Amino acid sequence: MAENIQTNATAQSAEPQQSYRRFGPGQRFEHVVLLVTFTGLAVTGLPQTYAEYGWAKALIDLMGGIESIRVIHRILATILMAEAIYHGGILTYKLFVLGRKATMIPGFRDLKDVLQWIAFNLGLRQEHPHLPRYNFGEKAEYLAVIWGTVIMVITGFMMWNPIATTNFLPGSAVPVARVAHGAEALLAVLSIITWHMWNVHIRRFNRAMFTGNLPLDAMEEEHGEELEQILAGHVDEDPPREVIAKRNMYFFPYAFIVGTLLVLGLIFFVTFEDTAITTVDPAVVVEAPDVVEVSAEDGVAETGAEVWASLNCNECHGENAEGGEGRLNVALANTSLTFDEFVAAVRRGPADMKAYSVRDVSDLDLAHLYAWLQSQ
Amino acid sequence: MTRLHVKAWLLAGIGIILLATGYLFVSLPVRIHAQEAQESQAVQNAMPSEPTGDNSFCLVCHADSDATATLDDGTTLHVGVDPSVLEGSVHGAGNEQGALGCVDCHGTDAFPHDDPLPQSARAYTVQASLMCTNCHVEQTENLADGVHYTAITDGNLNSASCVDCHGSHDIQPPDEPREKISETCGDCHTSVFTEYRDSVHGEALFEGDPNVPTCVDCHGVHGIQHPTTALFRNRSPELCAECHADTELMEEYGISTYVFESYLTDFHGTTVQLFNQTDPNVPTNKAVCYDCHGVHNIAEASADKSRVVRENLLETCRECHPDASADFPDSWVGHFPPSLDNHPLMFLVDLFYDILIPVVVGGFLFLIATDIIRRIRKMFSGRSAE
Numbered sequence: 001m002a003e004n005i006q007t008n009a010t011a012q013s014a015e016p017q018q019s020y021r022r023f024g025p026g027q028r029f030e031h032v033v034l035l036v037t038f039t040g041l042a043v044t045g046l047p048q049t050y051a052e053y054g055w056a057k058a059l060i061d062l063m064g065g066i067e068s069i070r071v072i073h074r075i076l077a078t079i080l081m082a083e084a085i086y087h088g089g090i091l092t093y094k095l096f097v098l099g100r101k102a103t104m105i106p107g108f109r110d111l112k113d114v115l116q117w118i119a120f121n122l123g124l125r126q127e128h129p130h131l132p133r134y135n136f137g138e139k140a141e142y143l144a145v146i147w148g149t150v151i152m153v154i155t156g157f158m159m160w161n162p163i164a165t166t167n168f169l170p171g172s173a174v175p176v177a178r179v180a181h182g183a184e185a186l187l188a189v190l191s192i193i194t195w196h197m198w199n200v201h202i203r204r205f206n207r208a209m210f211t212g213n214l215p216l217d218a219m220e221e222e223h224g225e226e227l228e229q230i231l232a233g234h235v236d237e238d239p240p241r242e243v244i245a246k247r248n249m250y251f252f253p254y255a256f257i258v259g260t261l262l263v264l265g266l267i268f269f270v271t272f273e274d275t276a277i278t279t280v281d282p283a284v285v286v287e288a289p290d291v292v293e294v295s296a297e298d299g300v301a302e303t304g305a306e307v308w309a310s311l312n313c314n315e316c317h318g319e320n321a322e323g324g325e326g327r328l329n330v331a332l333a334n335t336s337l338t339f340d341e342f343v344a345a346v347r348r349g350p351a352d353m354k355a356y357s358v359r360d361v362s363d364l365d366l367a368h369l370y371a372w373l374q375s376q
Numbered sequence: 377m378t379r380l381h382v383k384a385w386l387l388a389g390i391g392i393i394l395l396a397t398g399y400l401f402v403s404l405p406v407r408i409h410a411q412e413a414q415e416s417q418a419v420q421n422a423m424p425s426e427p428t429g430d431n432s433f434c435l436v437c438h439a440d441s442d443a444t445a446t447l448d449d450g451t452t453l454h455v456g457v458d459p460s461v462l463e464g465s466v467h468g469a470g471n472e473q474g475a476l477g478c479v480d481c482h483g484t485d486a487f488p489h490d491d492p493l494p495q496s497a498r499a500y501t502v503q504a505s506l507m508c509t510n511c512h513v514e515q516t517e518n519l520a521d522g523v524h525y526t527a528i529t530d531g532n533l534n535s536a537s538c539v540d541c542h543g544s545h546d547i548q549p550p551d552e553p554r555e556k557i558s559e560t561c562g563d564c565h566t567s568v569f570t571e572y573r574d575s576v577h578g579e580a581l582f583e584g585d586p587n588v589p590t591c592v593d594c595h596g597v598h599g600i601q602h603p604t605t606a607l608f609r610n611r612s613p614e615l616c617a618e619c620h621a622d623t624e625l626m627e628e629y630g631i632s633t634y635v636f637e638s639y640l641t642d643f644h645g646t647t648v649q650l651f652n653q654t655d656p657n658v659p660t661n662k663a664v665c666y667d668c669h670g671v672h673n674i675a676e677a678s679a680d681k682s683r684v685v686r687e688n689l690l691e692t693c694r695e696c697h698p699d700a701s702a703d704f705p706d707s708w709v710g711h712f713p714p715s716l717d718n719h720p721l722m723f724l725v726d727l728f729y730d731i732l733i734p735v736v737v738g739g740f741l742f743l744i745a746t747d748i749i750r751r752i753r754k755m756f757s758g759r760s761a762e
Contacts (some may be wrong), residue, residue: 051646057653065658066650114743121746123753162707163699171706176722178643183729187736195740203747276661276696344454345442
């Protein structure tokens, strides 16, 4: 590795290495969008999956709290989905209007390339496999991004709109989406950290995604077959202008219709459902109850008779409050006490009588009792 | 002289409360639950002086249980005390510190009493609570943090003071039997008490269960926090978890302790716990335990009247998700780990990724390793060639 960098440096200082066009401005722009949204989605998403860990809490706090990172996550997801729609359009244009080859389709030769590459790395083979314009490593990454985005968009929709989802899928699909979304995210991030980092940052800093060009030595190693074709004078030529113009007549209406539908779908996606109420009704506030002002007039004599029996007043005061045989032979019929005095006496429990608290008998029941006593 | 004396007592009491409030604000994190339920009911500081058990002087007049004084507002203040009631109370003969005499609480407003009479009987009751603060310091400190005390200082004299819950001359241990605690709260909070009494906790309490929460186990005793704040809500799952995540305790009842953990891994629980740990005072609309299970009316999850039993679950979901479809409740995994029997697809997807991730990443790492091997070999062969 060190040797490579040195060679590069020497070559660059002596005479600039020949470099080859690899990515146009559009592709580089798409890469930057992907780079920003992917990183942002990972940074705002993984802490939600692993919220029970300290690092996740610290990150969430740093980014303004869980509700704020959910908003950021959704904004980035929307941008990424818009990018996916754009990419689909560009891809269709290149394949069907410009007639380019589908260079990202994996095939048997990629498997052969991998095995040869491993054999070469281990010294079991002398020659580095001659790799095509997009080698097995790049195809793996590209297709993983497609696969991952599809999974994330579907499962993301289900979490974003769980009620809509349960209209056409069983309810249990929603937690499945949650599990898949988190696991797929982990897979994607780990793949980027290992495979992508190694190939384009550690092994050799591949600037092609930013400058558009790849130097000769990198071309030799990573795209040997393509380099040979270029050196042999083979160029992918665009079809004649009139053919393109004719194809455009089909392409643009199609692109407009499909694009509009997809963008409408995206808007539907992100605005469709208010899953939950935004604020929970505050719990019923328990105000300190007012002391109920009960007066003698509130009493009903008939009810008072029931209270008299239920409290066993009769045991000491007699069945009809005429006075009893217990230690408290106190007659209460037609009592001379005022209602206030009566209540106070019951609450206090004069002499040997038990004190009756509001737990034992309410003020209103005492009013009933008082009314009954007055009627005796 | 006597007037000054009572003023001094009052000032001392108010001073203690103010100091306690200040101390609480600077030193103690806000408490919302019932650590203090277990607080010692014993007296924390020494008696201001040795108890003076002899009440014969006061009882010359005050033993007349019908003795009253009419106050400015027309209410009647009963000033008679049955000495046997005081004698049988916690402050009576059985008191470890010695039986209290009248003046130990009331001060020595010697006869003839020339202190001004209180405005109303109620004002006197509230004011009389200051007497308790002289000895019961810890309770007083907690009280300063609680809703009842705050309401009183805000001018609502109907709010509970010491004697409203504990009684005055007839004070008995507040938790013997245990249901007495909740009954005491129920004296004022009648509707809440009625709901609680019919709940799974309340029913068990009145059947003598020693573990189920009484009011104070969730709300606290003297330092009762307002239960409608964001803080209370955000912390409430941990409050429930204090018992429901306690394996030993739940074993007796055959209740799974996975409830708390499973809640935390779910969308609702993850969010609430994050709020709890980072912004505990910010309200969240995500469900906490009692949003689904109910608050005071909480029932056994499988009971017919339960808010979370399958037949009632949709209605419960719709309280927060008004548009919820009939299948929506199924998106709740329940408080059980996914398995082949419970949410099998979730279990299988999890398993799929548990295999896929190591295979893919391991594959990449293997390829990278071979690349590194080649580069190392090249470095050595390059050197030997030089």
